[in-house]
Amino acid sequence: MKRDPPPAERQAQEEDAGEQKTPLWIFGYGSLVWRPDFEFSSRKVGFIRGYSRRFWQGDTFHRGNEKMPGRVVTLQEDYDACTWGVAYEVRGEQIAASLQYLNMREAVLGGYDTKLVKFHPQDKEADEPILALVYIATPQNPTYLGPASEEDIAAQIIVSSGRSGHNIEYLLRLADFMRYFCPKVEDEHLFSIEEALISILPCLCQAENPSVEV
Numbered sequence: 001m002k003r004d005p006p007p008a009e010r011q012a013q014e015e016d017a018g019e020q021k022t023p024l025w026i027f028g029y030g031s032l033v034w035r036p037d038f039e040f041s042s043r044k045v046g047f048i049r050g051y052s053r054r055f056w057q058g059d060t061f062h063r064g065n066e067k068m069p070g071r072v073v074t075l076q077e078d079y080d081a082c083t084w085g086v087a088y089e090v091r092g093e094q095i096a097a098s099l100q101y102l103n104m105r106e107a108v109l110g111g112y113d114t115k116l117v118k119f120h121p122q123d124k125e126a127d128e129p130i131l132a133l134v135y136i137a138t139p140q141n142p143t144y145l146g147p148a149s150e151e152d153i154a155a156q157i158i159v160s161s162g163r164s165g166h167n168i169e170y171l172l173r174l175a176d177f178m179r180y181f182c183p184k185v186e187d188e189h190l191f192s193i194e195e196a197l198i199s200i201l202p203c204l205c206q207a208e209n210p211s212v213e214v
């Protein structure tokens with residue numbers, strides 16, 4: 001009778017056959033919550049601890065240009081804070097494809113580095129915390145802008161657009177995601193920028209239905 005191969009050999013065989021059983025999870029908290037643009041096997045809404053989401057990263061490609069950089073989000077270490085977003089599960093060939101795509105979109109074009117964090121699915125009864133990869137723009141990256149008043153951030157967003165679209169879309173889609181998928185979560189920084197933007201452009205009232213599908 002044929003003997004089953006030992007676990008290591010079986011794992012190697014599965015990997016060779018591209019049937020990698022070990023998934024990779026990628027946590028998104030900005031444009032990735034509404035525009036992942038890579039193939040994934042599943043996704044979960046949830047949060048990471050110890051970070052605040054801040055519109056402190058400049059963007060000279062996707063939502064701005066060299067002369068007028070846009071403002072996109074990064075994560076600021078903040079012991080008591082949580083940042084909500086979406087974690088995407090990638091398996092097998094999806095792993096290399098998603099990392100190759102995100103390296104260009106986030107690292108090369110966006111100035112983001114990678115870090116491993118503990119992701120907490122919102123359905124904590126059903127799901128254990130998961131180790132996930134996250135892209136963070138640190139103050140050392142060349143397009144980092146740092147803190148500004150919510151009014152000044154809103155004014156910069158209003159006049160910025162880039163290859164992926166207007167900076168206003170970036171803000172409103174993120175605000176829509178939080179409003180509709182994390183309705184109980186306070187995000188003063190995000191919603192005060194949205195409020196400042198709407199006070200400058202009253203026509204940008206909240207959409208009737210979410211512009212974000214998760």
Ligand SMILES: N[C@@H](CCC(=O)N[C@@H](CS)C(=O)NCC(=O)O)C(=O)O
Binds near residue numbers: 032035134136
């Ligand atoms: N890393 C954050 C932020 C990602 C982000 O917004 N990055 C910009 C790069 S500067 C981007 O991908 N923009 C694409 C777009 O604006 O549609 C996330 O996980 O969502």
